[in-house]
Amino acid sequence: MAEQNAPVTPSQEAERYLENARLILTEKAGKKDGLYADVKYVKMAAGTAYSAALLILDEYLRQKEGIHFTKPKSIEDYMSRLRKYDKKLLRILASVYDELHLAGYYHGTRSVDTMQKGMNGVKQMLNYI
Template sequence: MLTKTREERTAAEEAQRYLENARTILTEKAGKKDGLYADVKYVKMASGTAYCAALLILDEFLKQKEGIHFKKPTSIEDYISRIRKYDKKLLRLLVDVYDELHLAGYYHGTKSVNTIQLGLTNVTKMLNYIAN
Protein backbone atom coordinates (compact mmCIF):
# COMPACT_ATOMS: atom_id res chain seq x y z
CA MET A 1 0.00 0.00 0.00
CA LEU A 2 1.38 3.38 -0.99
CA THR A 3 1.25 6.18 1.54
CA LYS A 4 0.54 9.69 0.34
CA THR A 5 3.08 12.38 1.11
CA ARG A 6 1.98 15.51 2.95
CA GLU A 7 1.84 17.39 -0.37
CA GLU A 8 -0.48 14.73 -1.84
CA ARG A 9 -2.97 14.74 1.06
CA THR A 10 -5.86 17.16 1.19
CA ALA A 11 -6.03 19.50 4.18
CA ALA A 12 -8.88 17.38 5.57
CA GLU A 13 -6.84 14.18 5.23
CA GLU A 14 -3.83 15.81 6.87
CA ALA A 15 -5.92 17.17 9.75
CA GLN A 16 -7.52 13.74 10.19
CA ARG A 17 -4.05 12.18 10.33
CA TYR A 18 -3.00 14.63 13.07
CA LEU A 19 -6.17 13.84 15.00
CA GLU A 20 -5.57 10.09 14.73
CA ASN A 21 -1.98 10.59 15.91
CA ALA A 22 -3.24 12.53 18.93
CA ARG A 23 -5.72 9.76 19.81
CA THR A 24 -2.99 7.13 19.43
CA ILE A 25 -0.68 9.04 21.79
CA LEU A 26 -3.44 9.26 24.39
CA THR A 27 -4.43 5.61 24.06
CA GLU A 28 -0.96 4.10 23.98
CA LYS A 29 1.07 6.45 26.16
CA ALA A 30 -0.97 8.71 28.47
CA GLY A 31 -2.63 6.00 30.56
CA LYS A 32 -6.11 6.49 31.99
CA LYS A 33 -7.48 5.83 35.47
CA ASP A 34 -10.60 7.19 37.18
CA GLY A 35 -11.24 9.79 34.46
CA LEU A 36 -7.72 11.18 34.61
CA TYR A 37 -4.67 10.74 32.43
CA ALA A 38 -1.62 9.40 34.22
CA ASP A 39 1.18 11.03 32.21
CA VAL A 40 0.85 14.76 31.52
CA LYS A 41 3.79 14.70 29.09
CA TYR A 42 1.73 12.68 26.61
CA VAL A 43 -1.43 14.69 27.24
CA LYS A 44 0.51 17.81 26.28
CA MET A 45 1.94 16.11 23.20
CA ALA A 46 -1.47 14.84 22.06
CA SER A 47 -3.16 18.17 22.79
CA GLY A 48 -0.58 20.04 20.74
CA THR A 49 -0.98 17.61 17.86
CA ALA A 50 -4.79 17.87 17.89
CA TYR A 51 -4.59 21.67 18.13
CA CYS A 52 -2.35 21.67 15.05
CA ALA A 53 -5.11 19.72 13.26
CA ALA A 54 -7.52 22.50 14.18
CA LEU A 55 -5.15 25.12 12.78
CA LEU A 56 -4.81 23.17 9.53
CA ILE A 57 -8.60 23.10 9.27
CA LEU A 58 -8.89 26.83 9.95
CA ASP A 59 -6.19 27.67 7.42
CA GLU A 60 -7.97 25.63 4.75
CA PHE A 61 -11.33 27.19 5.63
CA LEU A 62 -9.84 30.69 5.31
CA LYS A 63 -8.15 29.75 2.01
CA GLN A 64 -11.52 28.64 0.66
CA LYS A 65 -13.17 31.88 1.80
CA GLU A 66 -10.41 34.37 0.97
CA GLY A 67 -8.89 32.80 -2.12
CA ILE A 68 -5.88 34.68 -3.46
CA HIS A 69 -6.13 37.17 -0.59
CA PHE A 70 -5.40 34.47 2.01
CA LYS A 71 -2.48 35.15 4.31
CA LYS A 72 -1.77 32.76 7.18
CA PRO A 73 -2.98 34.18 10.50
CA THR A 74 -0.23 35.02 12.98
CA SER A 75 -2.13 34.80 16.28
CA ILE A 76 -5.24 33.37 17.87
CA GLU A 77 -6.73 36.86 17.80
CA ASP A 78 -6.17 36.99 14.04
CA TYR A 79 -7.88 33.60 13.59
CA ILE A 80 -10.81 34.73 15.76
CA SER A 81 -11.37 38.02 13.96
CA ARG A 82 -11.18 36.44 10.51
CA ILE A 83 -13.33 33.37 11.29
CA ARG A 84 -15.91 35.68 12.94
CA LYS A 85 -16.56 37.25 9.51
CA TYR A 86 -17.59 33.93 7.96
CA ASP A 87 -19.09 31.51 10.46
CA LYS A 88 -20.18 31.96 14.10
CA LYS A 89 -20.47 28.22 14.81
CA LEU A 90 -16.91 27.60 13.62
CA LEU A 91 -15.85 30.58 15.74
CA ARG A 92 -17.37 28.95 18.85
CA LEU A 93 -15.61 25.67 18.04
CA LEU A 94 -12.32 27.53 17.62
CA VAL A 95 -12.66 29.25 21.00
CA ASP A 96 -13.59 25.94 22.68
CA VAL A 97 -10.71 24.04 21.05
CA TYR A 98 -8.29 26.81 22.00
CA ASP A 99 -9.42 26.55 25.64
CA GLU A 100 -9.62 22.74 25.79
CA LEU A 101 -6.58 21.68 23.81
CA HIS A 102 -4.17 24.61 23.64
CA LEU A 103 -4.63 26.17 27.07
CA ALA A 104 -5.86 23.32 29.29
CA GLY A 105 -4.20 20.42 27.47
CA TYR A 106 -0.96 21.73 26.03
CA TYR A 107 -0.13 24.76 28.15
CA HIS A 108 -1.46 23.73 31.57
CA GLY A 109 -1.24 19.96 31.14
CA THR A 110 -4.67 19.02 32.45
CA LYS A 111 -5.17 15.41 33.43
CA SER A 112 -8.92 15.59 32.74
CA VAL A 113 -9.97 12.97 30.21
CA ASN A 114 -13.29 14.78 29.71
CA THR A 115 -11.62 18.08 28.78
CA ILE A 116 -9.28 16.50 26.23
CA GLN A 117 -11.97 14.25 24.73
CA LEU A 118 -14.29 17.25 24.33
CA GLY A 119 -11.47 19.07 22.53
CA LEU A 120 -10.91 16.13 20.17
CA THR A 121 -14.65 15.93 19.48
CA ASN A 122 -14.73 19.64 18.66
CA VAL A 123 -11.81 19.31 16.24
CA THR A 124 -13.71 16.47 14.56
CA LYS A 125 -16.72 18.79 14.19
CA MET A 126 -14.42 21.40 12.65
CA LEU A 127 -13.36 18.88 10.00
CA ASN A 128 -16.85 19.05 8.49
CA TYR A 129 -16.11 22.62 7.41
CA ILE A 130 -13.46 21.55 4.90
CA ALA A 131 -14.32 17.92 4.13
CA ASN A 132 -15.82 17.64 0.67
Protein backbone atom coordinates in the same frame (compact mmCIF):
# COMPACT_ATOMS: atom_id res chain seq x y z
CA MET B 1 -3.36 5.40 3.80
CA ALA B 2 -2.86 7.67 0.78
CA GLU B 3 -1.01 6.36 -2.26
CA GLN B 4 2.72 7.08 -2.26
CA ASN B 5 2.63 10.06 -4.65
CA ALA B 6 -0.98 11.14 -4.23
CA PRO B 7 -1.26 14.63 -2.76
CA VAL B 8 -2.67 14.69 0.76
CA THR B 9 -5.63 17.03 1.26
CA PRO B 10 -5.70 19.38 4.25
CA SER B 11 -8.65 17.35 5.55
CA GLN B 12 -6.68 14.09 5.35
CA GLU B 13 -3.67 15.70 7.02
CA ALA B 14 -5.83 17.06 9.86
CA GLU B 15 -7.39 13.60 10.32
CA ARG B 16 -3.89 12.10 10.48
CA TYR B 17 -2.90 14.59 13.21
CA LEU B 18 -6.07 13.76 15.17
CA GLU B 19 -5.41 10.04 14.90
CA ASN B 20 -1.82 10.57 16.08
CA ALA B 21 -3.12 12.54 19.08
CA ARG B 22 -5.61 9.78 19.89
CA LEU B 23 -2.86 7.14 19.71
CA ILE B 24 -0.58 9.15 22.00
CA LEU B 25 -3.36 9.37 24.59
CA THR B 26 -4.38 5.72 24.24
CA GLU B 27 -0.92 4.17 24.17
CA LYS B 28 1.19 6.48 26.31
CA ALA B 29 -0.81 8.76 28.65
CA GLY B 30 -2.28 6.02 30.84
CA LYS B 31 -5.93 6.55 31.77
CA LYS B 32 -7.38 5.78 35.23
CA ASP B 33 -10.54 7.08 36.93
CA GLY B 34 -11.12 9.77 34.28
CA LEU B 35 -7.59 11.16 34.56
CA TYR B 36 -4.44 10.70 32.52
CA ALA B 37 -1.37 9.55 34.42
CA ASP B 38 1.39 11.13 32.33
CA VAL B 39 0.96 14.84 31.63
CA LYS B 40 3.90 14.87 29.20
CA TYR B 41 1.89 12.77 26.73
CA VAL B 42 -1.29 14.74 27.32
CA LYS B 43 0.59 17.91 26.35
CA MET B 44 2.02 16.18 23.28
CA ALA B 45 -1.42 14.93 22.18
CA ALA B 46 -3.07 18.30 22.88
CA GLY B 47 -0.47 20.09 20.75
CA THR B 48 -0.93 17.61 17.93
CA ALA B 49 -4.73 17.85 17.99
CA TYR B 50 -4.59 21.66 18.19
CA SER B 51 -2.28 21.66 15.17
CA ALA B 52 -5.01 19.75 13.31
CA ALA B 53 -7.46 22.54 14.19
CA LEU B 54 -5.07 25.16 12.80
CA LEU B 55 -4.63 23.17 9.58
CA ILE B 56 -8.41 23.09 9.19
CA LEU B 57 -8.74 26.81 9.87
CA ASP B 58 -6.00 27.69 7.40
CA GLU B 59 -7.76 25.69 4.69
CA TYR B 60 -11.16 27.17 5.60
CA LEU B 61 -9.80 30.72 5.38
CA ARG B 62 -7.92 29.88 2.17
CA GLN B 63 -11.22 28.74 0.63
CA LYS B 64 -13.03 31.90 1.81
CA GLU B 65 -10.32 34.45 1.03
CA GLY B 66 -8.75 32.96 -2.09
CA ILE B 67 -5.75 34.89 -3.37
CA HIS B 68 -6.06 37.34 -0.45
CA PHE B 69 -5.34 34.61 2.10
CA THR B 70 -2.38 35.06 4.42
CA LYS B 71 -1.70 32.75 7.34
CA PRO B 72 -3.02 34.25 10.59
CA LYS B 73 -0.34 35.19 13.12
CA SER B 74 -2.34 34.75 16.35
CA ILE B 75 -5.48 33.22 17.80
CA GLU B 76 -6.99 36.72 17.82
CA ASP B 77 -6.34 36.97 14.08
CA TYR B 78 -8.02 33.60 13.46
CA MET B 79 -11.01 34.65 15.56
CA SER B 80 -11.49 38.07 14.00
CA ARG B 81 -11.33 36.61 10.49
CA LEU B 82 -13.69 33.73 11.36
CA ARG B 83 -16.17 36.20 12.86
CA LYS B 84 -16.79 37.50 9.31
CA TYR B 85 -17.68 34.06 7.92
CA ASP B 86 -19.10 31.64 10.47
CA LYS B 87 -20.06 32.27 14.11
CA LYS B 88 -20.60 28.57 14.86
CA LEU B 89 -17.09 27.69 13.70
CA LEU B 90 -15.82 30.61 15.81
CA ARG B 91 -17.53 29.12 18.91
CA ILE B 92 -16.05 25.69 18.19
CA LEU B 93 -12.60 27.27 17.84
CA ALA B 94 -13.00 29.10 21.17
CA SER B 95 -13.73 25.77 22.90
CA VAL B 96 -10.93 23.90 21.12
CA TYR B 97 -8.50 26.69 22.02
CA ASP B 98 -9.53 26.54 25.70
CA GLU B 99 -9.53 22.73 25.95
CA LEU B 100 -6.57 21.72 23.81
CA HIS B 101 -4.22 24.68 23.69
CA LEU B 102 -4.72 26.24 27.13
CA ALA B 103 -5.86 23.35 29.35
CA GLY B 104 -4.19 20.49 27.46
CA TYR B 105 -0.95 21.86 26.07
CA TYR B 106 -0.19 24.89 28.21
CA HIS B 107 -1.47 23.76 31.63
CA GLY B 108 -1.18 20.00 31.13
CA THR B 109 -4.65 18.97 32.24
CA ARG B 110 -5.07 15.39 33.37
CA SER B 111 -8.81 15.44 32.58
CA VAL B 112 -9.90 12.83 30.04
CA ASP B 113 -13.20 14.71 29.54
CA THR B 114 -11.44 17.98 28.68
CA MET B 115 -9.22 16.30 26.11
CA GLN B 116 -12.11 14.35 24.57
CA LYS B 117 -14.24 17.48 24.31
CA GLY B 118 -11.40 19.33 22.57
CA MET B 119 -10.71 16.51 20.13
CA ASN B 120 -14.43 16.19 19.35
CA GLY B 121 -14.44 19.92 18.57
CA VAL B 122 -11.64 19.41 16.05
CA LYS B 123 -13.66 16.57 14.46
CA GLN B 124 -16.59 18.98 14.11
CA MET B 125 -14.28 21.52 12.47
CA LEU B 126 -13.40 18.98 9.77
CA ASN B 127 -16.92 19.38 8.39
CA TYR B 128 -16.06 22.95 7.38
CA ILE B 129 -13.47 22.00 4.75
